[in-house]
Amino acid sequence: MASSLSVLVTAEVSGGKVAPVTLELLGAARELADKLGGGVACALLGSGIGDAAQQLIHHGADQVVVADDAGLKDYLSDTYTAVMEAVVRQTDPEIVLLGHTSQGRDLGPRLAFRLGAGLATDCVELDIDGDSKQLLATRPVYGGNARATFTTDTRPQMATVRSKAMTPLPADPSRQGETLTLSPMPDISARLTLSDRVKEEVKGVKLEDAPVVVSGGRGIGGPEGFQQLEELVRTLKGAVGATRAACDNGWWPSSAQVGLTGKIVAPDLYIAVALSGSSQHMAGCSGSKALVAINKDPEANIFKEAQYGVVGDYRQVLPAFARRVQELLEK
Amino acid sequence: CAKQVPDPEAPPGSLKVDCGDHLVVLPRSFSPVISPFDEQAVEAALRIKDAQGGSITVITLGNNLQRDVVKKPLSMGADELILLEDSAFEGGDTWSTVTALAAAIKKVGDYDLIFCGRQAADWDAGQVGLGLAEILGLPVVSVAQKVEVMDGRVRVERVVPDGYEVIESPTPALITVSNELGEPRYATLKGIMAAAKKQPTVWKPADLGLDPSQVGEAGRNTKLLRLFQPTKEARCEIVEGETPEEAGTLLADRLRSAKVL
Numbered sequence A: 001m002a003s004s005l006s007v008l009v010t011a012e013v014s015g016g017k018v019a020p021v022t023l024e025l026l027g028a029a030r031e032l033a034d035k036l037g038g039g040v041a042c043a044l045l046g047s048g049i050g051d052a053a054q055q056l057i058h059h060g061a062d063q064v065v066v067a068d069d070a071g072l073k074d075y076l077s078d079t080y081t082a083v084m085e086a087v088v089r090q091t092d093p094e095i096v097l098l099g100h101t102s103q104g105r106d107l108g109p110r111l112a113f114r115l116g117a118g119l120a121t122d123c124v125e126l127d128i129d130g131d132s133k134q135l136l137a138t139r140p141v142y143g144g145n146a147r148a149t150f151t152t153d154t155r156p157q158m159a160t161v162r163s164k165a166m167t168p169l170p171a172d173p174s175r176q177g178e179t180l181t182l183s184p185m186p187d188i189s190a191r192l193t194l195s196d197r198v199k200e201e202v203k204g205v206k207l208e209d210a211p212v213v214v215s216g217g218r219g220i221g222g223p224e225g226f227q228q229l230e231e232l233v234r235t236l237k238g239a240v241g242a243t244r245a246a247c248d249n250g251w252w253p254s255s256a257q258v259g260l261t262g263k264i265v266a267p268d269l270y271i272a273v274a275l276s277g278s279s280q281h282m283a284g285c286s287g288s289k290a291l292v293a294i295n296k297d298p299e300a301n302i303f304k305e306a307q308y309g310v311v312g313d314y315r316q317v318l319p320a321f322a323r324r325v326q327e328l329l330e331k
Numbered sequence B: 001c002a003k004q005v006p007d008p009e010a011p012p013g014s015l016k017v018d019c020g021d022h023l024v025v026l027p028r029s030f031s032p033v034i035s036p037f038d039e040q041a042v043e044a045a046l047r048i049k050d051a052q053g054g055s056i057t058v059i060t061l062g063n064n065l066q067r068d069v070v071k072k073p074l075s076m077g078a079d080e081l082i083l084l085e086d087s088a089f090e091g092g093d094t095w096s097t098v099t100a101l102a103a104a105i106k107k108v109g110d111y112d113l114i115f116c117g118r119q120a121a122d123w124d125a126g127q128v129g130l131g132l133a134e135i136l137g138l139p140v141v142s143v144a145q146k147v148e149v150m151d152g153r154v155r156v157e158r159v160v161p162d163g164y165e166v167i168e169s170p171t172p173a174l175i176t177v178s179n180e181l182g183e184p185r186y187a188t189l190k191g192i193m194a195a196a197k198k199q200p201t202v203w204k205p206a207d208l209g210l211d212p213s214q215v216g217e218a219g220r221n222t223k224l225l226r227l228f229q230p231t232k233e234a235r236c237e238i239v240e241g242e243t244p245e246e247a248g249t250l251l252a253d254r255l256r257s258a259k260v261l
């Protein structure tokens, strides 16, 4: 195993399962660490999560530092920041990576300011500069209208990484690594208390995993229109997404907002209905394999993003489209 | 804390990168705005003021700030505006911004809650609120959709991917606000007139006990190496028909023949 640890990945586990973004981070970390000639460490925080360590090793970690404590069952800003600070001090990495997830968005900046470390959030590309050996962290800015590459002279250098931007390594059960327990465990008393959790029901396929996503925008005009989209995804075995404009109007739950500040999806097929294709929305779906647009405005930006499109009122175009799709799939 | 930014709703394509300056610029026809999440942060504070009273101070950091833009929170109902305005504040990153804002908040001194937007609509970093909390030693709840104060504690609904969490914290605390909070109120005519009469307080680095080397470009802990616009090949195949219905049918056929369906 490599003598020093170059990259530390912060793992996320939910319901005993390692989050896809963690495996993506490990894939990216492996590449960066190989360029630096060091190892990959992974921080595993939670309660009753020890089993995940092997999986992290199979996907590229050389060392897993486990902090398993009843007090870490739920993510809380105070407790996780304290534990991650201790893990960083124990592993002393050049680079710390987190997912740009609900947890990473909160934990990343706090940890960075605690450590005095430079952080680039929501990165879509990571590389090592050949000369300086510094991390080159590239991220979309201005809602996705431009991209910027950042470096920092601090140690560690930090980045949070957008989901689905990196490629995980296939699991290799023969990979070896060591599992350590974080010790000493820092004080994890929290000022915050989590007093309730309210779940929004999701029917059918989960948006982030759906092979087909049909999203509606402001032009849908009301909740009734979204029922049409629901019928279409039932045929396509997909999920319905929405723009922020549609969610803010209460036509569709905010938990299905696609975009920069919503969910990131990368389905085989993304059908954009009556939405203009703002850069902030495209940030959440530009990884789709095929993009189809239905919009009545031929000048709408979505036609600059889509591969196939129809210019027309969705109220007329969509029912005929849905009918034909059903016929084709039944054949 | 509210930031002035180029209008993020300007059509994609109207933004251009000015490579020399490492800046993204919008044509003059687009007026800058208060970053949308920051208007929602002001709204969150106003709702608490409506329910419980109190006063709201808004802090904005930048240079050449447009008075009619930065006064918007005042016209919505905030009480005071402090501008950290100086050429030394230009070109900062989240680190140098937090240094200056934290010093200004300490100088203001007395507060129960600090509100920020979840992220500024220009650089989309989403760091300053959390960084401020860390530097000021405050508890922080990010991505709030509802904020209530009771008996010296604050109760926050924090948006998470599958719903929301209810988190309670002692005050003082820092909250970052998301759009799920709801539309910010419009400025009333009375509010606009009152805001026009109010003079913002302007502080320079020295007023905050800071050296110019700690703020703006000089105080960064990250370097902007490159700013660029990825080129896109726009090649959309428009499927046409005699009627919109026919176009819909033909679109399905086209997707089938392209093996997308």
Ligand SMILES: Cc1cc2nc3c(=O)[nH]c(=O)nc-3n(C[C@H](O)[C@H](O)[C@H](O)COP(=O)(O)OP(=O)(O)OC[C@H]3O[C@@H](n4cnc5c(N)ncnc54)[C@H](O)[C@@H]3O)c2cc1C
Pocket (backbone or CB within 6 Å): A143, A216, A217, A218, A219, A220, A242, A243, A244, A245, A246, A257, A258, A259, A260, A261, A262, A263, A273, A274, A275, A276, A277, A278, A279, A280, A281, A284, A294, A295, A296, A297, A300, A312, A313, A314, A315, B008, B009, B036, B119, B120, B121
């Ligand atoms: C910091 C920040 C973060 C943001 N994050 C997100 C995000 O995560 N996700 C997101 O979606 N947005 C986000 N936004 C908002 C974003 O800027 C846009 O305002 C939003 O995406 C617009 O939604 P829309 O396309 O539905 O509406 P509009 O831009 O109003 O477009 C409506 C479209 O519908 C078409 N139309 C109208 N009627 C019909 C009809 N009958 N048939 C066919 N077409 C019709 C119109 O031609 C138009 O193109 C964010 C904004 C900011 C500033």
Ligand SMILES: Nc1ncnc2c1ncn2[C@@H]1O[C@H](COP(=O)(O)O)[C@@H](O)[C@H]1O
Pocket (backbone or CB within 6 Å): B001, B002, B003, B004, B035, B037, B038, B041, B059, B060, B061, B062, B094, B097, B115, B116, B117, B118, B119, B120, B121, B123, B124, B125, B126, B127, B128, B129
């Ligand atoms: N220059 C600034 N002036 C006032 N507030 C700011 C400034 N920069 C950032 N903020 C606050 O911090 C939040 C997050 O900003 P950022 O980390 O830059 O995305 C914003 O929504 C504002 O509330």
